[in-house]
Amino acid sequence: MIEVAHLVRRFGNVLAVDDLSFSLEKGEVVGFLGPNGAGKTTTMRMLTGYLPATSAERLTVAGYDVLRQSMQVRRCIGYLPESVPLYREMRVREMMLFQGRLHRMPRALLRRRISEVLERVGVADRESQIVGKLSRGLRQRVGLAVALLPNPKVLILDEPTSGLDPLQRAEVRTLIRELADEHTVLLSTHILAEVESICPRVIILREGRVVADGTRDELIHTLGGAGHVAFEAVVGDPAEAARLLESLPGVSRVVTGERVGIHQAFAIYGEGDLREDVGALAMTQGWALRELTWCRPTLEQLFARLVLGGGSGEEESPLAAPPPPAQGQAAPPAGSAPPSTPGLELFSGATAPTEPTPALGEVGRKAVFYSLNPFDQGAARDFSAPVRAEEKRPEEKNDADQCASGDDPTEEESA
Numbered sequence: 001m002i003e004v005a006h007l008v009r010r011f012g013n014v015l016a017v018d019d020l021s022f023s024l025e026k027g028e029v030v031g032f033l034g035p036n037g038a039g040k041t042t043t044m045r046m047l048t049g050y051l052p053a054t055s056a057e058r059l060t061v062a063g064y065d066v067l068r069q070s071m072q073v074r075r076c077i078g079y080l081p082e083s084v085p086l087y088r089e090m091r092v093r094e095m096m097l098f099q100g101r102l103h104r105m106p107r108a109l110l111r112r113r114i115s116e117v118l119e120r121v122g123v124a125d126r127e128s129q130i131v132g133k134l135s136r137g138l139r140q141r142v143g144l145a146v147a148l149l150p151n152p153k154v155l156i157l158d159e160p161t162s163g164l165d166p167l168q169r170a171e172v173r174t175l176i177r178e179l180a181d182e183h184t185v186l187l188s189t190h191i192l193a194e195v196e197s198i199c200p201r202v203i204i205l206r207e208g209r210v211v212a213d214g215t216r217d218e219l220i221h222t223l224g225g226a227g228h229v230a231f232e233a234v235v236g237d238p239a240e241a242a243r244l245l246e247s248l249p250g251v252s253r254v255v256t257g258e259r260v261g262i263h264q265a266f267a268i269y270g271e272g273d274l275r276e277d278v279g280a281l282a283m284t285q286g287w288a289l290r291e292l293t294w295c296r297p298t299l300e301q302l303f304a305r306l307v308l309g310g311g312s313g314e315e316e317s318p319l320a321a322p323p324p325p326a327q328g329q330a331a332p333p334a335g336s337a338p339p340s341t342p343g344l345e346l347f348s349g350a351t352a353p354t355e356p357t358p359a360l361g362e363v364g365r366k367a368v369f370y371s372l373n374p375f376d377q378g379a380a381r382d383f384s385a386p387v388r389a390e391e392k393r394p395e396e397k398n399d400a401d402q403c404a405s406g407d408d409p410t411e412e413e414s415a
Contacts, residue, residue, distance in 0.1 A: 001026045001154060001184045002047065005058035009042055009051070009208075016042045017053075018208035026153075029180040031199030032188040035307050039208040040188040041082065044156050047186075048079045062153050075103070078152035078183070082159040084143035088132030092123065092142055095131055096149060103150045117145040121175060137168035144175070155183045161194060173197055192300050202299070204306055211306045220297050227296040229268040229275055233287040238264045244285065248277045263290045 002024040009017040017039045024030055032040045045051035046059065049070040053059060059066045062076040086095060093114065100110035118124040121141040126134065131142060140160065147155060160176065161169040169191075177198050179185065187199060195202055195216075202219060204212040212219050235241035238256055241264065245254045250270040257265030268274055273294045282289055 003058050003060045007056045008054045010054045016208055022203055029185040029199050031195035031202045033202055034205035038205040041158055044158050048077055049073055076153045078147035078155045080143050080147045080157045082162055084139055086131045090131055093127040099146050099149055113149055117148045121145045137164050155185045158188045206307050216299055229278055230293040230295050231266040231278055232263045232291040233289045234262050235264050235287050
């Protein structure tokens with residue numbers, strides 16, 4: 001139904017869409033995911049004919065070429081942009097009649113379709129109201145009715161729930177899910193809950209390129225890493241328990257976590273859901289269970305990993321131990337506090353200087369203070385880092401006291 005091959009769009013020196021290729025079959029509902037500026041809206045505008053492509057090997061909708069058969073393409077598309085284009089001074093029914101005349105729909109068919117789509121989107125009782133006096137959610141529904149009016153083969157929806165409250169979002173999602181039975185839907189959003197509840201297939205963009213394409217389960221399986229079993233129990237000897245867990249069929253590795261009270265935590269990696277085997281082992285060993293959970297990477301974690309350029313492959317274990325010390329460096333003693341993280345980032349991007357922690361007996365009589373005076377040290381002040389307020393010398397205190405009392409020490413010296 002939609003074919004895109006090597007699509008490119010430039011705005012001067014800015015490459016908004018970079019060699020984009022994907023396709024949608026008839027009846028598919030596909031979520032277009034990506035951060036702001038990834039090229040989602042630009043791609044949709046090129047598909048609808050609102051924006052010409054810089055270059056494209058193939059760009060077709062319902063078999064029509066977007067560049068050469070623009071009018072035929074527009075007859076096949078129902079488009080809901082992020083900012084719903086409605087005439088606020090018109091009444092709802094007047095707006096629908098105006099849109100129907102633009103599509104050159106027969107009068108009898110137009111009257112029938114207006115009643116059908118207004119009923120479908122839940123605003124049939126608002127047809128005599130002025131568009132500008134409707135709430136944001138109702139205007140969004142009217143915009144969707146306008147997109148559905150000519151009964152298009154393809155629906156292109158750009159942020160259809162933008163600015164809606166949670167209840168209105170749930171209603172619009174339900175409506176889109178129902179429309180998916182009759183139309184091919186391309187839905188652009190950066191709200192992952194919408195994609196998970198509506199779209200079986202997801203296309204993720206980053207910097208104008210496709211970084212992932214497939215169903216949610218396929219993406220999580222191929223790109224999100226293997227799942228693991230989170231296991232907590234009273235096991236006695238953790239090392240022996242880890243050895244027994246590693247001996248289970250299908251287990252590839254076991255990560256020993258922290259001990260919370262009398263319970264020991266483990267992360268068990270392997271093939272598939274291993275909870276049944278782990279539970280059977282716990283029963284035979286007499287371990288008292290507190291948690292036995294199957295954990296899989298979420299679409300949100302996968303999205304962040306792909307878009308932010310994080311690592312790929314197997315998911316990092318939440319119970320992973322700290323990295324080993326460098327060669328020649330002594331390992332910290334057991335039970336000691338972890339080393340402080342260097343480069344603690346402040347709101348200005350500066351690095352806070354580390355100060356020695358005072359001993360227990362010194363607390364209350366020795367502390368570190370920082371100057372909040374922006375004029376401290378004048379032009380020599382380094383504004384990329386806080387300045388430690390040093391204790392003034394006795395002569396400086398005397399000078400400050402004399403200045404506060406109105407005396408000028410320089411006059412006495414000259415006398």
